[in-house]
Amino acid sequence: MRKVVSSGQPTIKEIAKKLNISVSTVSRALHDHHSIGLRTKARVKQLAAEMNYERNQTAVYFQQGRTFTIGILLPELSEAFFSSAISGIEDTAYSNDYTVLLGQSHDDEAREKQIIQSMKQHRVDGCIVSIGKNTRNYDHFEMLRQAKIPVVFFDRIPDLPNIHTVSCNLESGTIQAVDFLLKKGHRVIGMINGPEQLVASKERATGYIKALRKHRLKYDPELIVNADLTAAGTSQAMEYLLSLKRKVTAIVTFNDYVAMDAVQYALKQKLEINKDITFVSYANTPVSGYTAFPPAASVEQFPYEQGKAATNMLLSLLSGEHALNEYNNMLMESQLVIHDR
Amino acid sequence: MRKVVSSGQPTIKEIAKKLNISVSTVSRALHDHHSIGLRTKARVKQLAAEMNYERNQTAVYFQQGRTFTIGILLPELSEAFFSSAISGIEDTAYSNDYTVLLGQSHDDEAREKQIIQSMKQHRVDGCIVSIGKNTRNYDHFEMLRQAKIPVVFFDRIPDLPNIHTVSCNLESGTIQAVDFLLKKGHRVIGMINGPEQLVASKERATGYIKALRKHRLKYDPELIVNADLTAAGTSQAMEYLLSLKRKVTAIVTFNDYVAMDAVQYALKQKLEINKDITFVSYANTPVSGYTAFPPAASVEQFPYEQGKAATNMLLSLLSGEHALNEYNNMLMESQLVIHDR
């Protein structure tokens, strides 16, 4: 037969041979099985330690049909939001003796499908997924469902029925943000929103409107502008907002990057930040605190906690204590963090 | 025998049975083995496709003794530098059909050891590691060596003989940075350096000194100050530097965060950035470009490329085309990126 490289690692077989007992006894001894005598257990364990034995997990995985591995698929590993999320995921996975398999889609649907495929082949026990922004077809997730591999979607969740999700309620955060500005006396509040099709944009818009309604103020559609999140787009949006007859004194921006671009534009127009114009944003990056003119407040989305929550949800799914037709949808509250009163 | 959950996934056994041929033929057919007839190949492949067959990788891994998985251990997944590096690692691993197993040490030596242990049990083919800053004992890596699992250290590399490394030469970058400032006419250049024990601090300092020497300028030790990288520490350092008799007109800061803190301090002192005082830094974050006063230039360390290089090195190690006593140490050049002339 083929000579396998064998890697030199000792196996329970060798232990068994040296001790003149059967492999099953060794296996059970190492697992502290009750039907193994204390003496035998001790002898096995000692020899195992001496030989530097280490259980071959690949064999176990194969035999058990489980890998104690969870796959995590994200658009961009290097985006601050996601890397915090990964951190949360890895931490909770680690403390539950799971390991984490990683993949990034770069917002490319084809690559997303391939990664899911690869994870399926790796026989991950479950997946945590944030879909790419261009993904329109969800067949790959349907395959996971058929393979009975549970999936928890988080943050960027697809528009599908019967799925598990963890996401952040941006509406409430937006309401808090607008509330904050209203309390500071602002009456004409602009919003640089993101692309219309994004759920996140919709949530921001409805939050904005609801906040105004709460204060019995009329909502002026002119004050919300959809931008493309690029620096150029933000400049245009700023130009537009500042050109309105009603003098805009505060602006809610889609995220911190947009906020920073907007600040740049405002500075060029010789506006004084937090005086002539006040910004409120959404926290995508911990670095915004370091900028010269951070937003007066920002809506925190707790990526680390989201990752943690998603992982816990997946783990409880894996523990099998859920009915198959039971779907968890967790909505975390976002929270306004005030930097400058 | 125990009824395994079987997961419903079809196996080559079933394919063989349906086609009335042997499993070995099916296996070979799926691998396009030359000794299988074209007709048979076609029939097997078609049925496999119909049945939605998918090869059980855990079985293959187990059988082959390889996992096509590389473990990556980093201090903090959410740090911008590392998350870029991960991105590079994942990208090149992906395009070489490897997958990535993730772990973060949080700079905790015990956890680092456990993760390495876990990766070893997972039978990863190799590891890419950036060690924690508190790690003093390297036994866990010695175990990997004994298990013949190759390791490539990157960025934060331990002081060990006979290891593979990828790191960035900060000295040359620093020389470029100081050159840049000298060419702009600055003659009194301060440096806010990091803690003395860090290799990175030493490299910066020697780069600074060498650059001055190159220009036949005398080196004034007063101008280099070691800080602790906190905002408070940076303020103190700034206060010190600005209090010197010789008027400091430019400062090299340890990283972008320090630079931003330093800028804040300078602004409070009513100094005009890039006029009264110019900053040069090291690029740890892509966000610094968004700040109101980015450094005039920054030393780029190319984390993505470092990740890529480390992965390629590991892959070539895995391909087995290297002598065992041959150790690769790659030193990437850092490069000054000029933002403001």
Add this chain to the structure above:
DNA sequence: ATCGTTTACGCAAACGCTTGCGCGGTTAAC
């Protein structure tokens, strides 16, 4: 002395896949 019970261990199958080798049968070479 008989019986049930517990204790302590071994046997062997099974997980899904790969692969060295063997073996009939066809084809080409001399």
Add this chain to the structure above:
DNA sequence: GTTAACCGCGCAAGCGTTTGCGTAAACGAT
């Protein structure tokens, strides 16, 4: 027409581990 080469496929071992079941020996109870 004999030999050699080759094609196409099956047999079966083996990767390391877990685990249902069988079974001796020991023991207490009746």
